[in-house]
Amino acid sequence: MLWQTGKKDMLDLALGLMLFISALLSLHSKDTMKSGVFFIIFGFLSGLIWVRLEAPDVALVEIILGSAITGLLIFKLVKGSKQKDLKAFTFTRLWAGFISFLILIFMLFHLTTIERQDRIASLVFENLHKSGVDSAVNAVLLNFRGYDTLLEVGVITLAIFGLLSLGLKREAYYWDNPLLKGFSRLSLPFIVFFSLYITYLGTFSVGGAFQGGALLAGGLVLFALAGQALPLKASIIYIFTMAGLGVFSLIGLLYALLGYGFLTYPLELSTISIMIIELSIWISTAFLLYTAYSGKL
Amino acid sequence: MEKLAVLSLLLSSFFASIIISLLKEERVFLRSLVNVVAAVYKLFVISYLIWSVYKGITFEIRYPIVPFADFYLRIDPLALLFVSLSSFLWLLTTIYAIGYLEGSPNRRRFFTFFNLAVTSTMGIALAGNIFTFFLFYELLTLSTYPLVVHRSTSKALKAGGIYLLYTILGGSLFMLCLVLLYVFVGDGNFYTGGNPKVKNWAMENSLMAKLLFYGFFFAMAVKSAVFPLHQWLTKAMVAPAPVSALLHAVAVVKAGAFGIVRLVYELYGVDLVQSMNLWQPLAYLTAFTILFGSSMAIFQEELKKRLAYSTISHISYIILGVLLPGQLSTMGALLHLVNHGIMKITLFMCLGNYAEKYDVHKFKELDGVGRRMPLTTLAFTIASLGLIGVPMTAGYLTKKYLEAGAKSAGEEWAVYVFYISSILSTLYLIPIVFKAWFGKSKEEVKGRKLEVNPLMLIPPLITAFLTLFFGIFPEGPISPLKWIRYIASREYGG
């Protein structure tokens, strides 16, 4: 109802304005705690804006990863130190203002040159039936530009082992509260099941591996927040973290050896292989964010 | 087969240096064996090459190693002259060094770079184009730097620093001229009588050609210690005796002089140098260096410094001979290239013996050394007489040809320069000889002849004998005169 009427533009304006204000407040406030809170609001609002711009997949990832998990990480930072952001010298402020103003003018000029044109959209929709997945975004993500995603999963695995190699020995923050403990133990199986559903959903509509993985990570963090260790053995977790990159590159290599070419899924096998890849990404993303929170596996 | 011979000349000492670098420090005998075998092998190859070049066959190797130029080794009479001189003197220096460095540390490193220096000298002699010449010219810098700083005392390090500074500056100037040459002319090969492409290029833009000539000249003058660029030589005296013998008589300084010979005769060509009157200002400069070197030598208390200044002046003999027009002065120059090498190496070896045996470094410590070390001092005397240019010695020959050349070129002033310089030479050499023979030494001579061990005694005696032999029988079988006359005639289109 609200969508269809002329009031759509009003909604966009309101959302856009609130987004800008929250960004301004988060950046400008002196106390880092306040800027952390505003940053989480900013993340949530930008998720909403993605929905307005008809990008549901991105909205899902943005809200879970962008605002919830990143917000949690920044909170971890802000909770400890009561730092005040000290005032920079006037010279740097002037210099920064000048540079930003210059780029602003520059970018506005560039805006005039952008015109409405159909870029790669039509090509994607034509080849969608050949990609083995119905949702356009996941087709691009896992088939047309699967190589990007391979490197991206690599970045995830890199981040996991980077965090482990930094080896933060400090105990992660947890809240020893029986109610939370009970609730998290009760809800974990449902969260796992639901995130699997989201991952599966990705093949034909909104959803996908990253969103599912982030959801699972939320569950795991909730579980760890209550102070309990994960019920899995350490070596299994170790293999899970390696699963993402391992499975993806093995499949890529397999198809190269079979002669189809690197990461080229034959038509009939493409859906299966994409499913396997999605599962491996699902588990790796989950454990990236879990390690980011707890600092150790 | 010939290709292999030319390459093996170069590679024999290169492999020797690699083998030595792999040998442990304690394997003294094996290391000396490898050294001597490499040197002797080179002499055999050279005798074979002389025999075949005499029959008129010339061979060359050409590999395209770099997009703009190729690696070009070539045997021609001039190259052979320098190759035979340096490899013969190298054999003697190697034997001398083995004796001299008995029991001193780091000989593994010393002989590795010693052989690397030999390789680069061979390369300099055999280079067929200016690019390959430059490759080995700079490799010579690299391989002699560790030799100069071998003692690694703070003084040696400072001397090494200055040496490196001069040679790298010279190297950069050389590189700039090389690039200009390859950009404007595109070909840097040496042709007897001058490179035709360079000639007709020089016809149009003579200013650029003149600048390029001076650039090349001064780049090589750094190594041959012409007046403004000579400080590094006197400072490098801090190196051990075989190194200073090597630097002054055989490798570094001669490489610079040989480069100028190549530049004047084989790149620009004699008639071009004369017609564009390139040589006049440089002749005055080298003449000044001759007088400057000899006069400074008189006041040096340090014996090795004195010889260093004498080298500065005598190398400029060669360059002046090259610059003066006329076949006679060319012959004089090439003759001095050989004779000075032999005589100066004898002097340095004798000084090395004095320093090693009785720790004699200063002029005043020389009293009575002659009586205690008669043979070494005899060699020293013969060599210094040769340097002065006393008849019956090789030195006299060069003086005769240089003066005749100067007269024939109509440059009277050059003749006087040679006279004055030989007088100055007597002033700084004869006092040493007198003090050594007739000076009153405090402790008495006891027991048998207290000479250095044979390894250090024989080389100077051989070279002293050669100075006499070349002087007495200039036309003799092994004397270079006939060979030099043949080269000079080719250069002047004979």
Place this chain on the structure above:
Amino acid sequence: MISFDLGYLIVLPLLASIFSLISPIRVYIALAFSLLSFLLSVYSFLYTLRDNTPLYQWIGGWTPPLGIGLRLDGLSGFFLLMIGIVSLFVALYSISFFNVEYKRQGRFFWFFFFFLWAGLNAFFLSEDLFNLYVALEVLSLTAVILVALPGYKKAIKASLNYLFLSILASMFYLLGIAMLYANYGVLSMSLLSQKLSDTQEFIYALFPITIALAIKSALLPFHFWLPPAHSSTVAPASALLSSLVIKPPAYLMLRLWMEVLPKDKSLEYLSIVLSIMGALAIFIGSYYAIRQKTIKRLLAYSTVAQMGYLFIMVPLYYHGEILKEAVLQAFALQVFSHALAKASMFLSSGNAIYVAKRDELSYMPGFAHSHPFTFFALFFSGATLIGLPLSAGFVAKFLFLELSIKLGFFLHGGIMLLGSLLASLYVYPIWKECFSSHPTKFYDKPIPQLMEISAFLLGFLAFSSGMITGFLLEGIARG
């Protein structure tokens, strides 16, 4: 035989990084896979010589603009060879380094090492702008973690600054891609170059991309993060960083300027600015390098100086009708010689610190007396940095001088010559320390054989590769 697929060059190191996590057989996996990857990169280099047209491969069979293209031409083949050589010797060095020092970090080092190798191969093969962004991100994050590897405060602070600047640069680069995509709707470089010939809008996108690549390759105004980052980490890591990780952004900048963007006036002025920055980088980098007291900071500043050479070359392309191959040859050889020489020097500095336990130059052990092979490594790689003949550095300088004189850029030629003189000013102290026989400099602690040999071979290769540059550059000459 299995057909040659560019994917192997990326997947093999990735799998190696995964398998190297299995702790018991880590060293054997490391050795086996580094040899295998080295052979693969040599094969791909030889492949470019054999086949004349550049080899294109569309991943997944989707031709651009839909899919991502991998391209193996003369230039990328040459750089793959460079990466292979440096990585192999750094791997050999690290095998003995990590069972002697920093044992705890050794566990994860191999993962980052092979991952870096995969990222570098992916970068030089890729032909798609967004894919280059992800590869750049892979390189930066791995580099950041490698800088933070030792774990003490100085390294963490340096890696944090490095991380912030590299995230900023990546975001700028992404902004540039977004602007290009908004205007032309295409991500692959070859298609982009066709579309760019008529219009003018690419200037806007070029600005953020150039800033981003300048930050990542530590060009002058943005070079502050490099010295602390490269000097505070373990020797093999700083060898990889200094010789390999900061080269891709410079390579991408040059490729964008030469192949993708059309030759037009406004670009020329921007290229002049770049070359001024490059020249300043040489002088200021060398000035600071000469003043440094510790060997690693000296080498880090020398990297800043040597990177300046790469950016001087950009305006050359715009003058006269010279072929772009000539500029690419000089560029590629300069990168090659600096990579090998700098890696060998960092490894030797690792040996120095292993023996002397201190980083200061005055405490550097007199290698000329005690450890001949490390001395030869420093000696040959120093000669390559200065650009003495027979070394690849010399030929690179010669090619560049020839180009700049042919086009009348005497100033650039002069800067290059002056640069090599300055280089000798900061290489000389290292040689002097190697030779000095000051009593505090005698250490009889032997360095493990493998560490010395790998440093020496890298240095010797850098020096002697001058002889085979004709063969090396053949691929690039063909374009």
Place this chain on the structure above:
Amino acid sequence: MIWFYYILAILLVIISLYHFIVARNYVKRLIALNILGSGVFLFFITTAKNTNTESPDPVPHALVLTGIVVAVSATAIAVSLILHLNKEEE
């Protein structure tokens, strides 16, 4: 309406760049970087919407998805480094 989001994206990029240069403590700089990222992603998604096909162009969506995940990994590493520094300071 497209131009509104474009300007919004540019403004986000500008203010976060300004604050990145001005901010002195690490947390503020990290937040500035994340907002800069969101600005760039907004620019991308608006370009996706700026087509004449009825549903938006999926390629920028995939790119932004990858971008967000990479940004999160970078932030995770940054957070761990900052924690390491704070731990050292105490």
